[in-house]
Amino acid sequence: MKKVLLIFLILQTLGYSPLMMMQKSHADEIEGLSAVLPSQIGVWTAVPKDRIYDTDTIFSYIDGAGEVYRAYNMRSCLSRRYSSPNSPIIVLDIFDMGTSEDAFGVFTHDQDGSPVDVGQGGLYRPGWLSFWKGKYFVSIYVEEETAPAKKAMGELAKVVASLIKDQGSKPEILLHLPQEGLQSRSIRYLHHHALLNYHFYLADGNILNLDQHTDAVLAVYQRSGERAHLLLVFYPNVDKAAEAHKTLLLHYLPEAKSTGAVLLEDGKWSATGLKNKFLTVVLEADSRPLAEDLLREVLQNLS
Amino acid sequence: MDAGKKVITRRDFIRVGSCLTVGSLMGLPLMGRVSARESEKSRVILIREKEVFDSRGQLSETVLENMLDEAVTALMDAPGAVSAWKQLVKPTDIVGIKTNVWFHLPTPKPLEAAIWKRLLEAGVKKENISADDRGILGNSVFERSTVLINVRPMRTHHWSGLGTLLKNYIMFVPHPWMYHGNACEKLGAIWQLPHVRGKTRLNILVMLTPLFHGVGPHHFSSSYMWPYSGLIVSRDPVAADATGARIIQAKRNVFFGTEKPISPPPLHIAAASSQFGLGNSRADQIQLVQLGWEEDLLI
Numbered sequence: 001m002k003k004v005l006l007i008f009l010i011l012q013t014l015g016y017s018p019l020m021m022m023q024k025s026h027a028d029e030i031e032g033l034s035a036v037l038p039s040q041i042g043v044w045t046a047v048p049k050d051r052i053y054d055t056d057t058i059f060s061y062i063d064g065a066g067e068v069y070r071a072y073n074m075r076s077c078l079s080r081r082y083s084s085p086n087s088p089i090i091v092l093d094i095f096d097m098g099t100s101e102d103a104f105g106v107f108t109h110d111q112d113g114s115p116v117d118v119g120q121g122g123l124y125r126p127g128w129l130s131f132w133k134g135k136y137f138v139s140i141y142v143e144e145e146t147a148p149a150k151k152a153m154g155e156l157a158k159v160v161a162s163l164i165k166d167q168g169s170k171p172e173i174l175l176h177l178p179q180e181g182l183q184s185r186s187i188r189y190l191h192h193h194a195l196l197n198y199h200f201y202l203a204d205g206n207i208l209n210l211d212q213h214t215d216a217v218l219a220v221y222q223r224s225g226e227r228a229h230l231l232l233v234f235y236p237n238v239d240k241a242a243e244a245h246k247t248l249l250l251h252y253l254p255e256a257k258s259t260g261a262v263l264l265e266d267g268k269w270s271a272t273g274l275k276n277k278f279l280t281v282v283l284e285a286d287s288r289p290l291a292e293d294l295l296r297e298v299l300q301n302l303s
Numbered sequence: 304m305d306a307g308k309k310v311i312t313r314r315d316f317i318r319v320g321s322c323l324t325v326g327s328l329m330g331l332p333l334m335g336r337v338s339a340r341e342s343e344k345s346r347v348i349l350i351r352e353k354e355v356f357d358s359r360g361q362l363s364e365t366v367l368e369n370m371l372d373e374a375v376t377a378l379m380d381a382p383g384a385v386s387a388w389k390q391l392v393k394p395t396d397i398v399g400i401k402t403n404v405w406f407h408l409p410t411p412k413p414l415e416a417a418i419w420k421r422l423l424e425a426g427v428k429k430e431n432i433s434a435d436d437r438g439i440l441g442n443s444v445f446e447r448s449t450v451l452i453n454v455r456p457m458r459t460h461h462w463s464g465l466g467t468l469l470k471n472y473i474m475f476v477p478h479p480w481m482y483h484g485n486a487c488e489k490l491g492a493i494w495q496l497p498h499v500r501g502k503t504r505l506n507i508l509v510m511l512t513p514l515f516h517g518v519g520p521h522h523f524s525s526s527y528m529w530p531y532s533g534l535i536v537s538r539d540p541v542a543a544d545a546t547g548a549r550i551i552q553a554k555r556n557v558f559f560g561t562e563k564p565i566s567p568p569p570l571h572i573a574a575a576s577s578q579f580g581l582g583n584s585r586a587d588q589i590q591l592v593q594l595g596w597e598e599d600l601l602i
Contacts, residue, residue, distance in 0.1 A: 063461075127526055143523065
């Protein structure tokens with residue numbers, strides 16, 4: 001401990017702070033990537049010069065959407081524009097998310113579109129191609145889609161993916177999800193209450209006490225024509241998980257204490273269970289057996 | 304989280320709305336609270352003209368100006384545009400025109416010019432008129448304003464579900480991010496601030512080329528815009544927004560071929576009615592007057 005303190009004091013004396021050094025390190029990495037990005041894609045040429053945004057300046061670039069990236073612990077964003085006469089501008093944004101888990105997470109924020117074989121998972125919707133690889137989330141966007149622009153976006157994605165050398169792992173919490181009936185494109189990995197509400201509106205208050213230190217996964221299941229939403233949350237410690245469970249029961253499922261699964265007002269079923277640091281909630285299932293089966297299977301997976 | 308705090312949950316919505324669709328949320332009398340203005344219907348003019356865009360998609364300034372005139376005249380039940388505007392403002396007024404500069408879909412300059420023109424014709428002095436968006440807090444006309452005209456295009460929005468007339472006033476506060484919680488539900492509070500409250504005489508929701516879906520960090524693709532060619536005009540911002548929101552929802556359902564709720568749900572529209580008493584969000588509390596082109600009306 002004394003040694004750590006000594007190093008800290010020396011760095012402070014030299015005018016560095018550990019936080020500043022971390023930020024600089026991320027900036028260095030993204031600048032390194034900037035140096036090797038292609039200057040030409042088809043007939044499109046890179047517009048000087050690249051811009052790099054941090055967690056504060058990102059708002060000046062993408063307005064309120066910046067909060068999504070901050071909610072996934074974004075470190076920096078490199079933006080490059082490619083232009084060509086009489087063609088729409090192609091905008092490349094590379095987000096350094098700090099970890100591959102959060103790069104995957106921000107990728108799952110928008111799962112619409114057609115799969116594209118690029119990076120560790122890619123999707124294409126009209127005018128927008130996104131993929132994740134390692135700790136990077138990459139967005140390639142064109143205001144007005146044309147066939148040549150779409151082709152160039154695909155080519156650019158492949159080049160950028162090849163320049164990112166490291167593969168990354170998906171969040172460990174995904175391993176606890178039952179596989180039968182899991183709709184893989186419905187998976188959302190997140191930390192924040194606001195993002196949970198974005199995908200599945202639960203409550204105006206943060207009744208699950210979600211924050212930067214919690215890992216949550218939301219997913220849809222389809223089994224024998226029945227459907228359910230499942231939420232699994234991992235807390236930093238047992239006490240926080242128990243507290244969240246208590247708050248959930250108090251505000252959302254008070255009947256669960258006596259009835260187990262709860263029949264909601266729209267005829268769907270909800271059920272919840274707590275195991276160590278994990279809180280499981282079947283938010284809405286078409287039937288009681290489906291709610292109870294899913295809950296039981298998750299709790300078994302956590303054993 | 305405070306155990307004693309009253310929390311509004313999904314189950315509250317289910318109880319009163321049967322399902323969590325935007326349609327139910329937009330008209331929802333949240334938690335049994337009642338709009339201060341529920342007893343009177345809000346008049347909303349929806350005007351559309353196909354010819355507002357020519358065959359090359361260029362905006363016709365003349366048609367647009369006529370649309371504005373016709374809508375305001377109908378709204379005020381006046382014999383003509385100038386007399387309608389004279390009901391809205393007096394020569395001594397100081398008028399801030401709150402626009403929106405989001406570069407993908409800004410308030411059209413010709414519309415801004417048409418508003419200027421009518422304000423001048425109503426007798427307002429040129430030096431007492433200003434159009435602004437992000438600089439309004441330092442704008443001397445806005446600081447002294449006695450009247451606000453609110454004009455912006457309708458679009459989906461990452462955090463609030465919809466970029467609405469209600470949301471357009473977020474620049475009246477120094478820290479907009481403070482209103483981002485719960486899908487920007489509390490936006491109505493801004494309208495109750497002393498420098499804003501009671502000043503808005505006219506709301507114009509631009510539905511010329513609305514954005515009905517957003518993708519990616521930039522939340523924009525021209526693939527998700529369509530030439531609806533309309534304006535929604537009302538004294539009541541909530542009623543205008545609720546009407547626009549229903550059109551956006553209908554367009555999403557048609558385009559995607561299934562019910563595709565606006566995400567996140569634009570809670571701030573219903574909340575502006577139920578929590579802040581700014582107007583009426585429920586369809587049965589809105590007197591909708593439709594003028595002009597009727598094809599693919601979506602409402």
